[in-house]
Amino acid sequence: MMKRRHFLKTSLAAAIAAPTLIPENVLGKKTVPPSDRITIGCVGLGGQGTYNMRAFINQPDTRVVALCDVDEGVGNYDMLYQFPGSNRAGLEPAVERAIQWYGNRGIDIQKKDLATYTDFFELLERDDIDAVSVCTPDHWHGLVTMHALAAGKDVYCEKPLVNTIPEGRAVCDDVARYGRVLQTGSHERSNDSVRFACELVRNGRIGTLKEIHINMPNSDDHHERLRKNTQPVPPMSVPGGFDYNRWQGPAPYAAYTRKRTHFWWRYILDYGGGEMTDRGAHIIDLAQFINDMDNSGPVEIRATGEQIGQAHGLYDCFIEYDFECTYSNGVKMIGSSEGDRGLKLVGTDGWIFIHIHGGRLEARPKSLLKEEIDADEIHVGRSPGHHRNFLDCMRTRSKPVAHEEIGHRTATICHLLNIGMLLDRPLQWDPVNERVTNDEAADKVARKPMRSPWRIQ
Numbered sequence: 001m002m003k004r005r006h007f008l009k010t011s012l013a014a015a016i017a018a019p020t021l022i023p024e025n026v027l028g029k030k031t032v033p034p035s036d037r038i039t040i041g042c043v044g045l046g047g048q049g050t051y052n053m054r055a056f057i058n059q060p061d062t063r064v065v066a067l068c069d070v071d072e073g074v075g076n077y078d079m080l081y082q083f084p085g086s087n088r089a090g091l092e093p094a095v096e097r098a099i100q101w102y103g104n105r106g107i108d109i110q111k112k113d114l115a116t117y118t119d120f121f122e123l124l125e126r127d128d129i130d131a132v133s134v135c136t137p138d139h140w141h142g143l144v145t146m147h148a149l150a151a152g153k154d155v156y157c158e159k160p161l162v163n164t165i166p167e168g169r170a171v172c173d174d175v176a177r178y179g180r181v182l183q184t185g186s187h188e189r190s191n192d193s194v195r196f197a198c199e200l201v202r203n204g205r206i207g208t209l210k211e212i213h214i215n216m217p218n219s220d221d222h223h224e225r226l227r228k229n230t231q232p233v234p235p236m237s238v239p240g241g242f243d244y245n246r247w248q249g250p251a252p253y254a255a256y257t258r259k260r261t262h263f264w265w266r267y268i269l270d271y272g273g274g275e276m277t278d279r280g281a282h283i284i285d286l287a288q289f290i291n292d293m294d295n296s297g298p299v300e301i302r303a304t305g306e307q308i309g310q311a312h313g314l315y316d317c318f319i320e321y322d323f324e325c326t327y328s329n330g331v332k333m334i335g336s337s338e339g340d341r342g343l344k345l346v347g348t349d350g351w352i353f354i355h356i357h358g359g360r361l362e363a364r365p366k367s368l369l370k371e372e373i374d375a376d377e378i379h380v381g382r383s384p385g386h387h388r389n390f391l392d393c394m395r396t397r398s399k400p401v402a403h404e405e406i407g408h409r410t411a412t413i414c415h416l417l418n419i420g421m422l423l424d425r426p427l428q429w430d431p432v433n434e435r436v437t438n439d440e441a442a443d444k445v446a447r448k449p450m451r452s453p454w455r456i457q
Contacts, residue, residue, distance in 0.1 A: 006116040032061040038391055041066035041153075042133045043120045043144055045094040046262060047082035048158060049135030051095060052185070055387040057101045062391065066129060067094050068117040071262075071333075072241035079222055079263035082441030083167040089262070089377065090241075091116050118243055120144055124151040131394060134158060135185075137265045139251045143454060145182070150176040156390050158185040159281040161407030163272070165415055165446045168408030169434060170456045175404045183390035183400040184407030186285045190383035192358035197345065197352050198290045202378045205371055206347030211332050212287045213346065215339035216275050218319050223275075226267055230313040233257045250450035259314060267308065267315040269418070274317025275337070277414040283343050283356050285402070285410040286334050290345060294406045297413055298325035298333065305337075305419035318421050325413065419445050 040062055042053045049069070056062050071090035080086055086093075095114050117123045124132070124147055132143060132148040134157040142162040142231040148155050151170070161184045162168040175182050182457040188194055199211055200309065202302070203350075218226075235255035238244045244256045251270045266272035288294055305321035325333040342355040363369050373379060383389045383401050393400045417443050420427050428438040436442040450456070 005077060005209060011334050018292065034063075037061055037063045038130045038394060039128055040131050041126070041129045042094070042135070042139075042149075043068045044134060044136035044158075045069040045071075045091060046135065046138070047080045047090045047183075047300050049133070050089055050094050050097060051082045052133050052135050052156065052158070052387070053098060053195065054101055057098060058105070059388065059391060064098060064114070066115045066117065066123050066126065067098070068092060068120045068123045069094070070118055070243040070246045072118070074239045074241040076239055076242070076258055077262045082319045091118070094342070111438075112141065118246070121147070124148055124153065127152075129153060131156065131390075137247075138163040138277065139270065140249055142171055142456070143450075145171050145251060146174050146269045146456070149178045149180045149182070152178065152180075154181040156183045156185065156387065157407070159285070159402075159407065160273070160277040160411040160414055161404070162411050163277075164417075164448055165412050165434065166456060170302055172404045172408050179397075181390070181393050181397065181400065182404040183386070183393070184402040184404070184410075185386070185403040186282060186407065186410065187386035188282045188286055188356060188359060189289060189401050190386040190389060192382055193359035193361050194286060194289075194354060195380050195382055195442050196373075197354055197359075197373055198380050199373045199378060200368060200371060201290050201347070202292065202347050202380070203373060205349075205368055206345060207349030209291065209331055209345060209347050211334055211344075211346040213284050213339075213344040214280075214287060214333060214335035215341055215343065216280050216283060216321075216335065216337055217339060218275050218337050222263075223319065224400070226308055226315055227319065229259070229315055230309045233314045234258060249449070250454035252451055257314065263348060264315070267296075267317045269316050272317070273414055273418050274319070275420050276318060276321070277411065279356060280414050280417075281410055283341070284333070284335075284358075284413050285406070286354060288406070288410055288413070291329070291331050291333075293327060294409060297409050297429060298415075299431065300326040301413075301416050301420045301427040301429060303417045304424065305421035307421075310374055311340070318418065321417070321421060323417050323420070326333055358430060370392075388452065415446060 040056050053064055057064055069090045073088050073090035073092035075088040077087045077089055098114055131154040134144045136144055141157055145155050145157050215270055229244050236257045238256045266278055267274050303323035305318035308315040308319045320337045323335045344351055344353045350368055351364050361369055361411050423442055427436050427442050430437050
């Protein structure tokens with residue numbers, strides 16, 4: 001990894017020490033003493049990053065103390081669905097919103113109480129921060145997370161956990177090396193209805209699970225806008241207040257144009273993986289969970305698809321696709337870019353459909369949804385909320401509902417599907433040794449290099 005000044009100046013013993021926190025019983029108090037709070041720094045403050053900041057602000061035992069983004073808030077978003085009617089995100093808008101949201105809770109926070117940074121290394125140098133929320137574009141997830149773990153911070157990282165398969169394994173290794181807690185932002189796992197559906201399947205209520213049908217349509221308005229962007233886009237001047245070189249980071253250099261960055265980056269394979277790693281990282285994640293494959297993955301991947309733009313356009317993700325993944329237990333995961341967004345769990349005696357987002361359930365027979373799980377059957381527990389679960393696990397030093405291995409394994413499938421479509425041939429995957437066994441070229445694509453000086457250590 002790239003080293004910056006002396007940001008890892010603490011000893012290894014200090015790096016792996018747990019935050020100075022008290023047991024969970026403080027959560028019942030209306031106010032939590034400052035010495036008992038979990039302090040949080042937020043890296044990446046676009047729409048979702050600011051949403052996560054708000055989720056942590058609304059917890060009774062936290063205090064957001066530091067914010068970091070390469071965009072000071074220049075107002076060049078044209079897709080910001082978390083804040084309809086606004087085109088501003090980044091540092092200054094996040095500060096304004098944080099002050100407002102703390103005020104709504106009756107807490108007087110001033111601008112001076114929120115340190116701001118454009119360089120995440122400076123935020124990580126602070127020894128008064130217990131946890132870091134990482135919500136950058138995908139191509140930065142792994143590096144920021146690994147540096148945060150090495151700096152002794154617990155991490156809440158948005159999905160997909162990483163942008164390449166080797167980064168995911170490196171993140172898992174670092175969580176173990178530094179004794180940290182990591183939650184992947186696959187928040188659909190925390191829905192009660194999803195966890196109930198999992199219990200129904202694992203306890204045989206639909207018979208033997210045979211197929212999982214994955215529906216990931218590209219039918220929203222912004223997808224239609226993408227389809228029309230098939231021509232080259234001329235370079236533009238970088239707006240003041242936006243550090244574009246730092247935004248690009250480990251990705252290959254490319255001239256700035258507005259539609260390359262905020263929101264739209266996810267449809268360029270250098271930065272994200274299109275719908276496959278966007279909402280696919282939610283839907284495929286639930287398939288992994290319910291199929292009891294959180295520590296593994298499919299052994300065969302077959303995928304075909306159609307890219308946007310391809311040779312000339314700015315965007316190159318797959319906008320149409322069909323795929324089939326086969327697991328060692330015989331279950332097939334069959335996906336397409338059609339249908340209602342979600343997943344259908346098909347067994348020998350019935351089926352359950354989970355809608356994304358929100359977890360609304362449908363089933364045949366309908367009586368499945370009125371079933372009760374007996375005390376001696378398989379239970380997967382319930383989450384108090386995805387952000388709350390992370391904070392509780394920080395206190396107990398236990399694994400969250402979407403820990404690092406879960407996030408890595410789900411992201412791996414998303415990346416393998418994109419690679420299979422890029423190469424247009426089936427892949428044999430070894431989930432134990434994490435390599436493509438039948439295609440050397442595919443294995444190389446899975447390990448795409450980073451732009452110097454960035455690298456995985």
